Amino acid sequence: GIQVEQSPPDLILQEGANSTLRCNFSDSVNNLQWFHQNPWGQLINLFYIPSGTKQNGRLSATTVATERYSLLYISSSQTTDSGVYFCAGTGFQKLVFGTGTRLLVSP
Amino acid sequence: GAGVSQSPRYKVAKRGQDVALRCDPISGHVSLFWYQQALGQGPEFLTYFQNEAQLDKSGLPSDRFFAERPEGSVSTLKIQRTQQEDSAVYLCASSLGTGQGGEQYFGPGTRLTVT
Numbered sequence: 001g002i003q004v005e006q007s008p009p010d011l012i013l014q015e016g017a018n019s020t021l022r023c024n025f026s027d028s029v030n031n032l033q034w035f036h037q038n039p040w041g042q043l044i045n046l047f048y049i050p051s052g053t054k055q056n057g058r059l060s061a062t063t064v065a066t067e068r069y070s071l072l073y074i075s076s077s078q079t080t081d082s083g084v085y086f087c088a089g090t091g092f093q094k095l096v097f098g099t100g101t102r103l104l105v106s107p
Numbered sequence: 108g109a110g111v112s113q114s115p116r117y118k119v120a121k122r123g124q125d126v127a128l129r130c131d132p133i134s135g136h137v138s139l140f141w142y143q144q145a146l147g148q149g150p151e152f153l154t155y156f157q158n159e160a161q162l163d164k165s166g167l168p169s170d171r172f173f174a175e176r177p178e179g180s181v182s183t184l185k186i187q188r189t190q191q192e193d194s195a196v197y198l199c200a201s202s203l204g205t206g207q208g209g210e211q212y213f214g215p216g217t218r219l220t221v222t
Contacts, residue, residue, distance in 0.1 A: 029208070030208030031208030031209065031210070031211075033210065033211065035213075040215070041144075041196055041215065041216050041218070042213070042215050042216075043150075043198065043213040045210065045212060045213075048210040050208065086149055086150075088149075088150075090208050091208075092208065093138065093140075093155050093162075093163065093208070094140065094152040094155055094163065094166070095140075095142075095150075095152065095200075095211060096152070097149030097150050097151070098149055099148065099149055100149055
């Protein structure tokens with residue numbers, strides 16, 4: 001089955017800094033999603049991005065399907081960006097999640 | 108519109124008890140998924156329904172785990188004779204279509220603690 005790797009595992013930023021999170025997957029995927037898990041455990045959809053580039057405010061994502069990776073960019077980070085970021089991919093239906101990037105943004 | 112809802116949000120069970128966890132998907136969503144998230148890990152797939160049909164249950168860890176979606180809407184995940192290793196957050200997700208790889212939307216989860 002598909003395997004998903006995320007890097008870095010942990011990231012500490014000063015408020016206002018920019019960052020890039022990476023997701024590599026072992027096989028081609030039909031679905032690639034990025035989530036933010038907040039401190040209460042809710043998985044919040046950030047991007048549905050099997051290929052191409054999307055932007056939403058301070059966040060943007062790029063998936064290069066032919067090279068099997070996706071990047072999540074966070075610009076001008078805020079303390080509310082803290083939490084765990086997951087990418088997940090699927091070849092058919094079930095999502096396979098990476099182990100996440102734990103982000104802490106300090107004031 | 109309303110998102111995916113789950114109940115209860117928290118459940119404490121004594122070892123050996125049976126529990127039932129409920130999921131209300133987004134209205135009109137055909138596909139429904141259950142995932143299990145252990146502490147410090149990413150969610151892991153348990154089972155998948157397309158309407159009332161359970162098409163994939165390959166992730167269920169043992170025959171103590173059972174899921175149903177009898178009318179193609181609400182789903183229940185049942186765990187019989189709970190064990191301590193069942194302690195986790197159980198997440199439900201739904202997706203609009205039946206095609207390959209549609210966007211999934213998650214509920215808030217049920218945190219199960221087995222004592």
